[in-house]
Amino acid sequence: MKRRTMLGAVAAGAMFAFAPGAHAQQVNLNVMTAGDQNMVDYITEYLGPMFEKANPGVKVRAVGTGPGDAGSQRIWERLEAQKKAGAAAVDVDVAVVHQKMAGMMVKDGLLAKYRGQVSTGSMATNDVTKNALGVNVDGYVIPMFNSQIAIAYNPDKVKTPPASYDDLVAFAAANPKRFGHNGIRGGMSGVGFVFGWLYAYAPQPAKLIDGPYDDATVASLTPALQKMKAFNGNVTITPGNAGTLDALNRGEIDMGPVWMDMFYSWQADGKLSPNLKLTLLKTGLPGQPMYYVVPEKAANAAVARKFVELATSPQVQAKGIVERFNWLPGIDANHVQQFLDKKVWDKLFKDVPPDMLKAMGKPMPQSDYFTKIQEQYEKIVLN
Amino acid sequence: MGPNRNISILLTVPALVVVALLFIYPLGFSLVGAFQDKAGAWTLGNFGRAWDLYRLDTAFTVVIVLVSCALIAFFSVAIGGYLTLGESRVAKAILNFVYRWPLFIPFIVAAQCMRTFIARNGMMNMTLVYFGILDLDQVQGFLDWRGIVFTFVWKQTPFVALMVAGAMAGLDRATIEAARNLGASRLRILVEIVVPQVSRTLAVGLVLSFVTMMSVLSVPLMLSGQSPSMLTVNMAWRINSVGDYGTANALGFVSYLMTGFAAWFYLRHGMRERAGR
């Protein structure tokens, strides 16, 4: 019996050698991306083939790690585990992560300071390139895109779109369950909606964004969160960013917070009724970029930098980020606009004009507040 | 007449080693982690936070799983009972063909099916509206804890029904026939004669289902990640989004206590019966 088991083990070992996926003789560039499926699509369908064509012998492998900060967290976990195990080189070459985790990765020394080594690095100069939710990330990140959370509504059912959170509360009271959001466990559009709520109802909203952190400010959020609990009694809670869009499309809700880029992409794809419209609320809704980062010990660091260089080049930012996927560009707009029709550029601002975006688009809270707010939400709103 | 004590141990060792190395050992890490804070000092703070944030979900997890178990028990006895006592050969054949299907559907596929099937304007409600059973204004979605129960029952009933029907088929027909001749109704035969004899099989099926439901992440995550939800969702959230392994491990500890209790209850019962035989 024992020998049989051993023979079996040897046979199994031999079989592993022929397993699919065990190709050799080429550079596999592992790109791990957090976020929704559109992030993976962007790399597998657009960026990857373009890069492979320009660099023979390189194969781009994109892996999606899931929506929201959870997706970024998984990338952090992977890097951290390999660091703990003392790996000489990590198996993630390029990662696309959210702000909160980018800050944490920089603090933990998991990332390479590569922006200066990439020719497009100087084209990104906006605030988020240097500061990720209160953490200095200057040099470690280049924004892939910027995006904004907005309120999507069905104009057939919502005659006057809400201008403020108070209007929303009134709408939900008059139309129970016709407003929907995805809370804080199901993707960032819901998280951002909650932050926007606090920007409207917290006693010191500016402190959440600019700091400094103190426990008293967190405690002062309790009444606003209790108000949210009452509000949630009148709304539908959807499963995730996509869940809100889907519920809108299926007529299950008439209004809800969504990512602007997903909204436009779904409309372009026939997955969302073309009637639906977007708006922002007076006290502001948050937006955020996603960052390209290169891990400190990336196995193919040089190829990785080349990849980011292509991804942040003005042409790709214009054709890929803006035209194809409806994101706001990651590098500065003046570099990008020249490669685009005015019509395409204006499409981004169809429902939400640039001045509205400027006035009502806010950053997310600083990361300490970010975490605490999530916990307080679970404690106060969900129990 | 089987292998003696030493050979028995030897035969079990390879499987045990695999479980020990790849499960017990990492599990030990995580159990220890339930009682440690981020710096590695001993604490009960993780359980405090778990209680603070997730006591409602803990209760709901128990409710969801127990309600599912009760429904699974009901439907599997009904299916097994009809297959054993039913009179129409044709109806039995159809039922026998139909009921097993969900057994072969992976959980993640089941969750994907249900997401669109039982949504407010999903196919189930639309069909009911089409037949005039429901009015379009009355429809409601089930993408919450009810959807989780629905999916669990849908997926696990065939598993238990298969076991129960097998046990029922192996019963002595003479008692059943005798009871029929005395004029007992089929329902009474099922409840008073058949079910008591297959209760152990039913219990094993339910324990396995209980345990499976406690550890499935995809179904509650895809159907409803909101509160009230299940502990698996909270654990995934704690680890994935907050990076808080301590609380996640504490929640794991709680859910292990639950499943351990269920399994131990069954095994004790089984041992007593064995001893009494």
Add this chain to the structure above:
Amino acid sequence: MSAALRWPLRAVLLGLAVFVIFGPLANLLIWSVAEAWFWPNKLPSQWGFRFWEVVFRPTGRAMESLWLSVWIALLTTAASLALSIPAGYALARGRLPWRPVVLLLFLMPQAFPSLPVYINIAQIFFAFDLNGTVPGVVLVHTVHGLVYSVWIATAAFAAIEPELEQAARNMGAGAPRTFFEVTLPLAAPGLVASAIFVFLESLDEFTGSFFVGAPEVRTLPLLLYNAAAGGNIQIASISALILLVPSVAFMLLVERFLKGEVMAKLGR
């Protein structure tokens, strides 16, 4: 109840069962060919195979993932059987001290929510270079599948009449010969049943595959989950249908082995 009412009642109940069981699957099928489906349309306003083409285009990698998933499931099944046949035999026939505890031990990987465990496994695996490899994923799936294979194998061996083995021994056959020529063939249907569960369990597995397998090993559930979470209902539906193909094929192949009589002895 009058005999005249029986068939209508049966028809209604059976119809209900068919609707509840196949409705969700039909729904999946419709979504896979829906190109546009806005409320309040009861059915898609545009039908077509556009999303099938998206899934099957070379960059979609669905087929590659499918074969990989099946391959991993087959290896997992083989490994589980190799471990569970001796263990199940000893548990059913042998004199094993602490037998209930051992049975409980195999239940643990199913019982304890696996997420925190997988993260620790991933850390251990880095030391052995098993992360991102097929053997690593197979090992993780095997542990998870052992509960089914050991419990069912135990039930299968327990279901064999000891007299048959005794008779073979009386005729002069040695213990190994008795095992391979009498016991094993008799237990085969039950063992095949256990193989079905392990195979399906492996095909379905998501969490462990992600922590141990990604990015090199991309199983179909990984693709499916990403599509579902991203709200690509069509892509998720198509991936789900593809995932059903091996399950159903496996079922048709081995369903006759799935005997209720063996299943009824589970856990004894």
